[in-house]
Structures are given as structure tokens and as C-alpha cells.
Amino acid sequence: MPSPSPRRAMGATAVTAACALAFLPAAANAAVEPDTTAIRVLTINDFHGRIEANGDEVGAAVLAGAVAQFKAENPNTIFASAGDNIGASTFTSFIQDDEPTIDALIAAQLDLSAVGNHEFDQGFADLRDRVIPRYGSGDYALGANVYAAGTTDPALQEYAIREVDGVRVGFIGTITSDTETLVSPAGISELDFGDQLEAANRVAAEIAGDTDVIVLLTHSGAAGEDCAAIPGEQSEYGDLIRGASADIDAIVSGHTHQLYSCDVDGRPVISAHQYGTTLGALDIQVDASTGELVSIAGSTVDLATQETDENGEEVDVPQFPADEEVQRIVDDASAEADVLGQEVVGQISGDILRGGNPPGDDRGVESSMGNLVADIYLWSTTDYENYGGAPADIAVMNPGGLRDDLLYGEDGTVTYEEVAAVQPFGNTLTTTTLTGAQLEEMLEQQWQPGNERPKLHLGISDGLAYEYLDDAPAGEHVVSMTFQGEAIAPEDTFLVTTNSFVSSGGDGFTAFLEGTGTADTGLIDLSATVDYFAALDVVDPAPLGRAVAVEEPAPSPTPEPTAEPTAQPTAQPTVEPTAQPTAEPTAQPQPSTPPTREPDRELIPTDGDMTGLLAGGAGVLVLGGALLVALRRRTHA
Incomplete structure (x- = not known):
């Protein structure tokens, strides 16, 4: 269950761009003046090991097919990434340390990449000694603002230059300075993450004389998709896009999983959504004789479109053919994951079930599985060694994200595959500050009359409790709320953990959109759950009774x-x-x-x-x- 796709709101723009780029290359090239050279830079960001197709996530093979088609149309094409190629991956890649993703991207002709915070998930030593060598070059982990701790000595390669048809294109990589709070502190103790703007401008000045065009690949991005609002964002990213020197001709963004193609002070600023749903594109015209930049424009291309099938249902259809070589890599990885999935990761003391009879049949009731996953989320953002942020107070889990039960069987052993089947969507965990009033609103949003499922009962972590009336007017279901036994006041504030789907308003829980300080922890639900099982000798079913239904008091009769x-x-x-x-x-x-x-x-x-x-x-x-x-x-x- 990936985050609700914001692509659809821009569908007309994206499809138009797709038509212009994918289906009219000859016309586009014919419009180029004879003395200019056309360069195209294709981009992705936040791929996160989505090598298998899943809806509008077309998978590595179709991504490779799209790149191949564009390169066939214009050989002067460079394929680059703004980071987070690996980490927070789905099971097939995660269980194999993301090596299938690295292999698939290399086979898909990825030329270079900025480093993302998830490249540090297993620590700097793993990135330096395993990940970069598997790619084959430091060009795939560019990080100009990553320094050896206590110094300004670069810890990673800062830039890479590609020459195509006589045109020299420089790529600088930077990464959000928040990375130190997004991954395990122990794994990055050798590093400091400095100011992106300073690093980008410094390196741009250094390579300006050796390049004709400079593109900044930044693993940071806008909070939203409104091109009118993005330039005014008060954030490190806002400072970067406003303050980038004139030497930088375009900015390719990532990290926030947004989709936009904007013009900020005459400079393209783009982000290509997430998970391989979209390609970003920079179309560059350079004077062939002088090397001067004539024009540069940004756009995005959907790799799948929605069509209606024979049953009248909307389905995602890839717009490019799958690359056979990359498909073999994916198929082999999938087969290996089936074998590795049988590895035991922990023990349970009894069946852990979803709501209803049979389990999973009713999403409107409290369940042991829902409460347990909420407990895991809270553990992941308090006691988990891989979490570097502020400790959370409360966690919640939506019932639609629970797709299987954990059964005790003969001896209570639980395998990778079984854990992955419970939460198969590969969402990341987020934290948001909610007031007591917003927390109550979130709980009220469980009741959704008129929907096919009129109630979606949230799993809640230990420490939060509430009483409710099932049969009540909208906004009047919640009778009382307590945290650690104390009544919750409307003005109280709590740091609340959930998954990236819910925090973006998924399943109708729009109260999270009213919260403040929403942050992606960089933790994927599956890997956090596996580590939770490893940390405990035995995992018990979470108790019921955190949410208690009460009867409405009978009204006093009229005498x-x-x-x-x-x-x-x-x-x-x-x-x-x-x-x-x-x-x-x-x-x-x-x-x-x-x-x-x-x-x-x-x-x-x-x-x-x-x-x-x-x-x-x-x-x-x-x-x-x-x-x-x-x-x-x-x-x-």
C-alpha cells in the first residue's frame, strides 16, 4: 500500500510530457538548430528497491525498457538518480541486501547517482565497502556535503562529469543534512553532514571551467507540489533552490517523494515522484561551436497510465516494454527471495489475528494484530537502535495495511515470508505532532458512513486508550481519551508514529495532514518488524481493550x-x-x-x-x- 499517488492530480501534464518525449522524438530533434547539440538527462529518485512490478510501480524491467527507448531515440542521453536507490525496499530486494536492485539499475544503464539517506541504512562502512564497489564506481554515491567527522574533508565523491557528443555535463550530489537523524547514529559516527547550499556552490565554482552544463542532484525536496509555493518554502531545500549559484543550470530533487516540474528564477527544478512510477527529464540545447547553453527545460513522464479493463476497473498499464536482461535479474531475485523467506526470524506465543471471523473479514473491530503492529511502530521510534529521531509517544496502524495473520502452528516459529505477508507494501514509518484535539479527530475518522467499509478501526499502541459510542452522530463517537492513564486535553501534544500511507491522508485519516513536523524516519515497516522480532525472545499477541465501546446513557424520562x-x-x-x-x-x-x-x-x-x-x-x-x-x-x- 504505497502512499496515495499525487501523480494523478498532474496526470494531464505528465501524459502530455510523455507524448512529447516518448512518441515524437523525431519532431523534437528536427526542431533543433543544426549548430546545437541536444542532450537529454533522464532522472529517477527514491526508487527504494522496487524491482518488481506493482500497479503504477512498473518495476526495474520496464524502467530499463523506457531508458533504452529514449537512448535509442537520442544517444546523447544520460540516466541519473537523486538518491535512495536502495533501502526501505520491498522484500525481494531487502532480503538480499539490495544487491538485485543495484544489479538491475546498472543493467538499466544508470550512469550516476547522488547518495541518499537510505544508502546509509547499514552504515557508512557498508556503503563504502560493499555498495559502491558493487556499482563499480563512486559516481553512484555523490555527496559533496558529506565530510569526515570534525573536518571539511570530503568523505564521498563530490561530482562526476559526463561528456556526450562534445558537451561536458557536470553532476554535483548533495544530501539532506537531516540524514544524521534519519539513520542509526552508530553507523555514521565517522561523518558530518554539512550545509547543502555551501557545498553545491563551492563545487559548482570548482568545475564551472571544466563543464558546459551543471546539474545538481540533491537528495532533498519540496514539501508539496505547488510550483507557486515551492520557491518560498522555509527549509534547507528552499534555501538551496533560491540560493544556488548561476553556475548551476538545473536542480533534480528527491527525498520527499513528490512530483513536480517547476521553473524557479529561470532554472528547472524537478522531482520524479517515487518507486519508479515516473521519469524526470531535462532537455538541453548547447551551441555546438561555443559550448554555450542555449536552453534547458524540465518535465516528467509517467511510466504507466490508467486504462479500463474488460470488467470496467481502472488498471495501470506500462507504457514501455520490459527489458529482457533486467527481467531475468528480477525473476532470479524473486526465486531466491522465496527460498530466503523460509528463514526463521522469531517466535510467537499464540495466534496473532486480524479482526473478524474469519480473521481479516472485519476491519471495523479492534484486533490483536493491529495493536501489535502499532506497538512495533512505537518501539521502532523509541528504542530501535536504527532510529535517530525524537522518541514518539503514540503509534497507530490502519487495518487495511494488515494483509495476513501470524499463526502459532506447531511451535510458534515465524519466518521472513510470514512477517512480510502481514505488511507487504513496503511503507516507511513517519512521525507527526498532533494535538489532543487532532488526535480525537483522527479517532473520529475511523467512522466513515457511506463507504463500503463504514468503520476502519485503528490499531493503537500501549499507553493510549479511549472509550467510544459506535452509534453516534459524526464527530461524537469518542467519549474519552487517556494517555498513560491521564485524561487527554485538546491542547496536549503528542508525537505520533504511523506509516507513510496513513500520514499522507490515506484511508481518510486526514487529521495527519493538519499535524505539524511530519518527518519520514527512513525506517521501512518490514525491516523494523523483523528487527523487533529479533529483539524479543517471544512476541505475545497484543491485548485487546485499548478501545472500549460504551453504552449511551439512557435519557431521563419526561414525568x-x-x-x-x-x-x-x-x-x-x-x-x-x-x-x-x-x-x-x-x-x-x-x-x-x-x-x-x-x-x-x-x-x-x-x-x-x-x-x-x-x-x-x-x-x-x-x-x-x-x-x-x-x-x-x-x-x-
Whole structure:
């Protein structure tokens, strides 16, 4: 379940670019003046080992086929990446230390790459001693702002120059300085990550005399896709695109998995989404005689489009043929992953199930699996040695991301394959700061009336609890919330971990979009789960009861009229009043003879006395009736 694809919002633009680039190369080249040289730079970012096809993730073989087609149309084509080619990968690549991804990208004619934070997932020593040698060159891990700790000595190659048809194109690599918080601190203790802008401008000045065109490959990117807003972003990336020197002719971005092709102060600034769904493109015209840059323009190309199948359903269809050599690499890797998937990674003490009967049938109820995965997410962003960020408080897991159960079987052993089947989407873990009010809104968004699934019950981590009414108006389901036993106030703040799908508003949980400081931890759900199992001798099913359904209190009934006296006594008393008006007790019993009566008067009442007695009797009846009504109300309260 990858993050909801923002590509569709730009579908018309992307398809237009695809048509122009893929299907009209002859016309495009014919428009080039005879004394200019046409160069094309194709780009990817955040591929993350997605070598197998999965929906709009076309896989390494189709990616290779697209690159081959473009290079056949214009041999002056360079294929570059803005980093995160490996790491946070799906099972087939992850289980084999991403070597199938490296091999597939080399076979797909990748020429060079910036280094990304995920290239450091297994530490700098692994990058230096294993990953770079497998690529065959330091050109595949460019990092001009990566220094030996405590110095300004480059720890990685800073740039690479490619000459095509007499034109020298320089590529500088930089990486977000946040990398030190995105990977295990122990693995990068030898390094410092410096300011990108300083490094990019410094290196551009150094190589300007040796190049005709300079492209910056930065493993950082915009928070959104609005070209009107991107130049004003107050971030390291915003500083970079605003402050890059005039020597830098284009900026290719990554890290934030966004899709955009913008013009910032006359300079193309592009990002090609994620996972091999899209190619970025820079079309460059250089004066053949002088080497001067004539023009440079950016665009993006969807590698798959949506079509309607015979059942009327929308399906993703690749727009390029699969490369046979790369497909063999992928097939071999898949077969090997099937074997490696049988490796035991841990033990469970009992069945860990999704909601419903059979398990997985009902996403609207609390489940042991949902709560366990939330616990794993919280562990991953608190105690996990590979996490370098601030510790989280709460974690949540969407039920749609749980695709299998873990069964005890004969001895409780759990394999790689079984763990991978629970969360097969390869999402990364993110953290977002939510207020108590936003946390309540998130919980309220579990109820989605009118949808095929009217409720999606979130798994929640230990420490968070709430009571709810299932049958309630929208926004009124959550009755109470506590964290570590204390009531949650609307203004309280919590760092909440979830997966990248949910944090981007997936499954309708848009409360995360209202939070602040959302950060991708760089941890993939599968690898974090495997390491969680390795850290515990036995994993127990998470208990239920963190979310408790309560019954709505019965409303107080409206008092029903009775035969008891009311504030309006009957005009004709049925019993003639006497000096003793009633046998019923009253709140203040009165003597039978009024205290003001003189003792020597006759006991037979006069007309005036009778009037007084009638009035007094009525008053007593009214008081008695009112007291009885009050007592009845207290009984029903």
C-alpha cells in the first residue's frame, strides 16, 4: 500500500510530457538548430528497491525498457538518480541486501547517482565497502556535503562529469543534512553532514571551467507540489533552490517523494515522484561551436497510465516494454527471495489475528494484530537502535495495511515470508505532532458512513486508550481519551508514529495532514518488524481493550401525569375539608386547630371561616402534590 499517488492530480501534464518525449522524438530533434547539440538527462529518485512490478510501480524491467527507448531515440542521453536507490525496499530486494536492485539499475544503464539517506541504512562502512564497489564506481554515491567527522574533508565523491557528443555535463550530489537523524547514529559516527547550499556552490565554482552544463542532484525536496509555493518554502531545500549559484543550470530533487516540474528564477527544478512510477527529464540545447547553453527545460513522464479493463476497473498499464536482461535479474531475485523467506526470524506465543471471523473479514473491530503492529511502530521510534529521531509517544496502524495473520502452528516459529505477508507494501514509518484535539479527530475518522467499509478501526499502541459510542452522530463517537492513564486535553501534544500511507491522508485519516513536523524516519515497516522480532525472545499477541465501546446513557424520562394533585387543584374537592385537611403526611405537619384561633370560639365554622378553610385545604393539597411529583422525579433521575 504505497502512499496515495499525487501523480494523478498532474496526470494531464505528465501524459502530455510523455507524448512529447516518448512518441515524437523525431519532431523534437528536427526542431533543433543544426549548430546545437541536444542532450537529454533522464532522472529517477527514491526508487527504494522496487524491482518488481506493482500497479503504477512498473518495476526495474520496464524502467530499463523506457531508458533504452529514449537512448535509442537520442544517444546523447544520460540516466541519473537523486538518491535512495536502495533501502526501505520491498522484500525481494531487502532480503538480499539490495544487491538485485543495484544489479538491475546498472543493467538499466544508470550512469550516476547522488547518495541518499537510505544508502546509509547499514552504515557508512557498508556503503563504502560493499555498495559502491558493487556499482563499480563512486559516481553512484555523490555527496559533496558529506565530510569526515570534525573536518571539511570530503568523505564521498563530490561530482562526476559526463561528456556526450562534445558537451561536458557536470553532476554535483548533495544530501539532506537531516540524514544524521534519519539513520542509526552508530553507523555514521565517522561523518558530518554539512550545509547543502555551501557545498553545491563551492563545487559548482570548482568545475564551472571544466563543464558546459551543471546539474545538481540533491537528495532533498519540496514539501508539496505547488510550483507557486515551492520557491518560498522555509527549509534547507528552499534555501538551496533560491540560493544556488548561476553556475548551476538545473536542480533534480528527491527525498520527499513528490512530483513536480517547476521553473524557479529561470532554472528547472524537478522531482520524479517515487518507486519508479515516473521519469524526470531535462532537455538541453548547447551551441555546438561555443559550448554555450542555449536552453534547458524540465518535465516528467509517467511510466504507466490508467486504462479500463474488460470488467470496467481502472488498471495501470506500462507504457514501455520490459527489458529482457533486467527481467531475468528480477525473476532470479524473486526465486531466491522465496527460498530466503523460509528463514526463521522469531517466535510467537499464540495466534496473532486480524479482526473478524474469519480473521481479516472485519476491519471495523479492534484486533490483536493491529495493536501489535502499532506497538512495533512505537518501539521502532523509541528504542530501535536504527532510529535517530525524537522518541514518539503514540503509534497507530490502519487495518487495511494488515494483509495476513501470524499463526502459532506447531511451535510458534515465524519466518521472513510470514512477517512480510502481514505488511507487504513496503511503507516507511513517519512521525507527526498532533494535538489532543487532532488526535480525537483522527479517532473520529475511523467512522466513515457511506463507504463500503463504514468503520476502519485503528490499531493503537500501549499507553493510549479511549472509550467510544459506535452509534453516534459524526464527530461524537469518542467519549474519552487517556494517555498513560491521564485524561487527554485538546491542547496536549503528542508525537505520533504511523506509516507513510496513513500520514499522507490515506484511508481518510486526514487529521495527519493538519499535524505539524511530519518527518519520514527512513525506517521501512518490514525491516523494523523483523528487527523487533529479533529483539524479543517471544512476541505475545497484543491485548485487546485499548478501545472500549460504551453504552449511551439512557435519557431521563419526561414525568407522566398522574392522579396526584397538581398546581391546579380541582374546583370541587371530593372530600369536604375539615380542620384536619388530609390524612396524607406533608413536609410540615400542621396542628388540627390553627394556632391563631381563639380558644373560646365555637367550633362550628362561619361563612368567613369556611372560605378560609377551603383556601387552606387547597393550599395543603397543592403542597402535597408538588412534593409527590418531586419525589417521583428523584426516583427516575
